Amino acid sequence: MVSAQPILKSSEQGPSRGTLIFGKKLDDAQVRKLSKIAGFSASLSSKPKPSENASPFRVKTSNEHAIKGILILNDLNGDPAATLSVQSKRIIYQKGQQAIFAFLITLLAVGAILLLALYFALDHLVVSRIVTLIETIRYIRQSDRLSARVLARGKDEIGGLAKEINGMLSSLQAYQQQLSRQAFYDPLTHLPNRLLLMQKLDEITKKQDGHTAILFLDLDGFKEINDTYGHACGDMLLVEVGRNVLRQLEEGDLFCRLGGDEFIMLLSNWANRTELLGKVHAVIREISRPVEVESRDVTVTVSIGISLYPDNGTDPEELIQKADEAMYRAKRAGKNLYDFYAF
Template identity: 40%
Template sequence: MPKFFNKLSTQFVFSFALTASTLVIFVLGLVAFLILDRTQKLQNELTASFSETYLNDSEAILKSNLRYINLRLFNPIYEFDISLLNDELYQLKGWLKPKSILITDLTGTIITDGTEANRNYGKSIVIPEPLKDKQSYLTHNDQGQRVIFAKIGIEHKPVGYIRIVFSQEKDQILVARLQDDVNSSITKFHQALIIVGAIGLFVILIVSVLLGVKARKSFSKPIAEMTKAAKEFAAGNLNYQIPAKVQARNEVDQLSASLKQMANDISIAKNQIQQQAHFDHLTGLPNRFLSMDRLKQSIDEAKRKDEIIAVMFFDLDDFKKVNDTLGHDVGDKLLIEVANRLIQVTRLGDTVGRLGGDEFIILLADLPSMIEAQLIAEKLLEQFRSPLPIENRELLLTTSIGVALYPNDGEDPQTILQNADTAMYRAKELGRNTYSFFTKELNEKVTRRLNIEEQLHNALKKHELEIYYQPIVSLKNDKITGAEALLRWNSSEFGQVSPEEFIPIAEQLGVINEIGHFVLSHSFSQAKYWQENYLSEFTLSVNLSPLQFRSMELVNNIQGLLQKHQLKNSTINLEITEGTLITGYSHVEEALQELCDMKLNIYMDDFGTGYSSLSYLRNYPFTALKIDKSFISDITDDPSDLGLVRATIAMAHSFQMKVVAEGIETQQQLEMLKAMKCDYGQGYYFSCPVPRKEFEKLIRDQTT
């Protein structure tokens, strides 16, 4: 019996131990399953939450800066200044780090891609349909890249579009790094579970129970706490602290540490993004976004206290020359020094911000009167009369300052800033190195421009455009040999509008090609009539806008019109200014060469008013020079102008070119030009520009 009981006891103990071991394994397996399930959910929550939070923050910040991009690029696109556009895109690329960036006109034709080669110039892209009713449009392309399209313009009057493509490689790298950290920690945790399970096969029930209790304390509670922490982090509460009781060792402790580190990294990244979104990366000053926000706060405060606010739009004169001659590195250092000087002059509570490029904004709140703003403007001018020391150089730059006041010049941030900008350009017109306050007259000038833009769209359809002709006279025999075709606009809304006013607007609106074709077609037809009925060698001069050379069809259109009207090519003079050549684009040179090969005459118009580089005369096939009337008007009184005109005529003749003097108004001017052997002349002395019928009478009177 004792042996039986001993045997039974042994069997019982064995069975009990086996049962206990099985129970322990079951319990451990169940615990392991629950823990694995929780860790998998934790992994998914961490990856999805951090990824979504980061990308949403990134896109929100990107959209918030579209106002800056719009205001910053408006003037360069408006003036079609490709060099300045490239400078601004250089700044944007350094700030936004895009994959690519393009500027187009209203038709989707690419103006520039921000590179010096600008190989995409003239190509077209599709403007998304939703952009017609929105200021900006965010989408993703087939490669998973974010693409932003945005209008550039004032309210509903765009002047062009910008397309920015962002690579999501950085986003994917961050998310992948987060996922790798979580996977690494969970893999180590799984390995720990396998070790614990193997040990559980060889322990008794009591040890198994103790291990179960220990496992619960060491794993389940910490993971529950970390799961709660993950939800807090995902909700944006990056300051949430994991309880100190989560102190398990080894893998769980590492997972807890990794989670804390990831939260800290994301918090740092978020702060960096917010810093970049609100402060200029070069000078450390508030950027456009933050400056406008502070202006809005100042306006709200001024409304409550009935105070005056001044907004100064500060711009460096000819800053582009610094970048072009000394390089962008020197230009950046110069901007930093400018920012420091602005801070020194302004008061402690004022805001100095950088709008972009060489443009700064100064917000002066709580002003007792307008006189205080005037005193600060004078201090700013005085501050920049001393040279700026940059890299062993002393650079002396002048400034132009525009001032707008709240509430006199606007009651919202956008209007006040726009009016300060307008006043700044007024300061430049006054000769630069000065300041100007926004006035009612300037506001009316801007309003008139907007109204002219609206009317100009329909001017051709309403038959309001007409071609006038000014005689060109041979100074050898005082006979009319041809005419210059000059466009006139008799608007039903404004009456006679000067070409100096509406031609630049037509160029900006993108209708200059249509208007240019109208001038070519009608003047060619009229020239053919006069050749057949009055002067067989009658010559016609037509002005070509620099923007007309953007069209690849210019040469074909001119060739087609010549064939249509059966004109001799040698009787057509195409007048261009230095602005056409200054871009340096190869297609301009090709077009000029093709026109020259067609035996058309190429005239350089307004010679002497621009850079007047002699390399243009050497490298381009000019037939004649036209001396600007500003030189002709003073040749009888100013010896320097007389000397310049004499030298220009001699130089042109040495290049085998003819000379046309514009703006002849007196007999004395005419006699002096004849003595200098000038070839042709035009001006009010002979006739002002007149309609077709009146010009025809001048020809008849000469031939009868």
């Protein structure tokens, strides 16, 4: 390499006093030494490529990891004589890539955490509550327990839906109870009817345990009261008779109205016939007491027929029929009496 500079005064003015020429031999060994000192790769080529002649110095990227600088060295005549190539790592580019990669990783991690948090929030606030709602509704449907309720918490749409479902269940439960009363209870006296009586008798006979007395009751003189005072008075009398007899019952006993002035009573809490007869006499006395209806005292008596389970059979219909036969014998014997079914 050769360089020439004019010799001037220190003021750099005036004519040149001469020319200072200095040179440095630049070969592959010097280039390697330069590379070692500078910390980058350098190479010297004595034959510049035609495409490199356009610009004495330019920079280009070799690949995504390195950048290359090319310097055209001219001879004393100004013609291209050699090419000095310098290649260095793209440190800034690589650090930028690393920074972008780290940013993307951080962004993905934050996004994953947010999605996970959103999932748990949705699971707690929405999914788990909907699953609980579905499971409770399935349980109610399978068990037919309209008294059960779904968990209603929160003031959002799901909480509102749960409250509406509970309201619907309350309405259905009330309607079911109303239907049950219509199906199993007498609308006038509100006593159990024949359907509930047969269910109770069926339970008793299937248990095959203990004993039960079936009392068939028929009021004496009820038709005359209806004819004399009217059906409204007769209905009020039936209601009062039902209330009075219910006071004589113990837990496990049952008093039903079959229709008209006929009733059935099931008595299970007795140890022997003497104790049973004491209960029968108490019922007769209770029904025979005067009842005030429309400001007048009305009196009826009762004829009672009695069959015993299991002594007189185990079939519910058969037991009722036998008690009915015994009741008619009591009426024929003079009314206001009781009679047991005779084998």
